[in-house]
Amino acid sequence: MYNRHPRFTTKRGNVYYINFRLPDGTFFRRSLGTDSLQAVEVTMSRLSAYIPLVQNCSLSVEQFKMHIDGFREATQRDFDTYLLDWLRMGVDEAKRMPELGRLQRQIDSDAAISPTTSVTEAKGRADVHLNRVYSGDDSTARMLLATLFKKKVSFDQSDVEQAYEVAGQIDLHQAMLQQAYDAFYSGDLVRYRTLVDEMQSKLTEAERLKNPVTKQVVVPTVEPESNATPLLSVAWKMFTTEKGKGWAATVANENQRFYDVLMHVIGDLPVGAITKQHLRQTITVIENLPRRNRKPYCEMTLIECIDFDVPEEDLMSSANVKKHLKIYSSFFKDFLKDEKDNLEKAPTEGIKYEVTENKGGSYSKPEMQRLVKHLNTCADWRRDYFLTLIYTGARRGEIAAIRKEHIRKDEETRRRYIFIDGGKTDQAVRQIPLNAVLEKLLLARIKSLKSSDPVFGDLPTYEQIGLEWNSIMAHCNIQKFNEFGQKRVIHALRHTFISEAMTKVLPVMVQFCVGHSRTQSLGITARYTHRPPLRDLLQVVDCISW
Known part of the structure; x- marks a missing residue:
């Protein structure tokens, strides 16, 4: 039976703490900084999958602390986006060189750009970037990692190696930008245009090769069938197309809201990669949602409702929570497993939810x-x-x-x-x-x-x-x-x-x-x-x- 109480937590005074035993026999304790049970349950739905990984030494304690602080793991998209931003800025700056004189004159009418001085400065800056590549200087890589850390993105050793690779491409591109300055102020316009075209070519290639798939987060074991199954969004569209023909508008809207919660909690994973743990995390989030048919919740987005500290009397009923689970079971078991043979086992199988009797009171x-x-x-x-x-x-x-x-x-x-x-x-x-x-x-x-x-x-x-x-x-x-x-x-x-x-x-x-x-x-x-x-x-x- 599904346990409504948050595991691995204790309450000291009015503050909740995360608390579990480490492999060496000691206890890990860390304040969650809140006295709200609803907030703790939402937080633990995100963290509970990592605790077994800490206990079997697959995840370090320091990495787990970063997860508590709201950090997420670095993805290929993070590095690609950072690189593309630098490449785009470099190409834009190179293409605007013929305008620089006019712009500078608009800013300061007495200013004059000396071609000789500009060539010397450009050569010096180009040498700086090239020397970083030759000597293995990590300045650009450290700047990249610091930017990710500021955005609460965590990284491991493999990510550091990726950062050095991206930093090398950025330094080479910046060196080409300064060489373009050198060619422009030297009057070698053919070389200038060749460098600009080469920089644009590098940018186009990087945009084409950009991988939108994020690096997979470490989660409990994924079934081998997951790679051959459709994404959650694709499977849900199949479900609503085939099964939703007879739904009334109110039923269709309600089922769509149930799906929106599932998608928000676990993301657009292949349906074969969705586990019972994902469903349990989703149920925990649903339990802390308000009744969406009353103000102010009817005017709030799903994310705002999830983040809101909902009073006990405004929480969704346990019968409505079970209704979510019933739709998920129809989707995963009846449709994807029994009808479409996309799954060998549905993640909802074995998950039960006990409806709490909501006996109303009477008046004296x-x-x-x-x-x-x-x-x-x-x-x-x-x-x-x-x-x-x-x-x-x-x-x-x-x-x-x-x-x-x-x-x-x-x-x-x-x-x-x-x-x-x-x-x-x-x-x-x-x-x-x-x-x-x-x-x-x-x-x-x-x-x-x-x-x-x-x-x-x-x-x-x-x-x-x-x-x-x-x-x-x-x-x-x-x-x-x-x-x-x-x-x-x-x-x-x-x-x-x-x-x-x-x-x-x-x-x-x-x-x-x-x-x-x-x-x-x-x-x-x-x-x-x-x-x-x-x-x-x-x-x-x-x-x-x-």
Whole structure:
């Protein structure tokens, strides 16, 4: 089972430390500089793959410290980019030599460039660069490595050798630039143009040979099949093209967001190189993401959400985290492994995620009394809508969907009731009696409506209703979480109704009234039992009094 707690960490005071045993038996300890559990989990998702490498001496402690400080390993692209920048600057400067006199005159009208002096200076500078190549001077190489270090790029001995090679090319190119100055001020324009063309040729060749593939980072063992498998981006495009034809727009957008997280965490690797460790790191990041359907997170980019210290109450639910894993399993196992035979084993196999029950809280009787008292002072939809939820225990969606024709009168008891004609389960179709207070409010509301008109056609958006309820709770001095740490939202009104009724009437009657399934222990006899008449349900709503 997936462990939610960050491994290899301890907490001293209010600061987290990374802590694990080294090969010599001593412990490595280093402050992570934060008291945020979310920040630590994100950091450890990046570092945890390197700890086994330190423990088996494949990675030095000093290199690991650099990873903690945010350093990344040098790549071929880093050296190519540095070299190309120098080559481009040299070619641009060489081509602009005929303009230098005019530019210098614009800067200082009294200035004059002496060709003799310029030739002497150019020869001297060319000799400096050539001598660096001849003598093995490491000045340019040290400047290159210092630039990479400033950008938090780490390097090993092989990278140092690469730096010397790049530095040699830069020194030769700079020597050619100074020789071009020499030829230009000497009046040897043919030689000048030949040198410029040669410099341009070197630049074009370097651009053509530039390798965009970065040096592979040391990670846990890569499967041999990885080199023959498509990149993650290519495989995902295949998946969405073939499987996404029947997706609704909301489903397609949601699945794309799931993919974006995976791509951000592990990068565009061949799918055969993606391991369980990569998936576990991705899950850790997902656990610390906020709910993207609320502000300010809906206005933030994915990277901003990952870097944000999200409050506990705004974190994504464990059910949504598992939903990410389900899509990844469909992609890797069902599609790439079972259908396309791209993988011998999917990286999601064996990874399980336990959904934590998110049991909501309920309101106490004094809190309900304050809520009812405040709602009775409102003269708009808030009073009728929220009081209907309070005195029926119905779901938000069920009440929002009722029409005038759904408020009916029972022939036997002469009591009015709401008929719920649909819902999330078969048991959701039911009758909910109205008590005297609620009956008066709803009859006044539907008086001028047509039979097919919605009773609550004036409701704002789903999100706005939630914001209004939060405002009502604040006005009534009710905390969002109770003392047991359970969250109270609008749905907690249903919890409160059920909890109150269960203590006063038969539980089975409560189940019929609120639309819950019943436990059947009657065998075949259960086929001959039917819904109770409305008179038996009256006791459920009549016992609710605040």
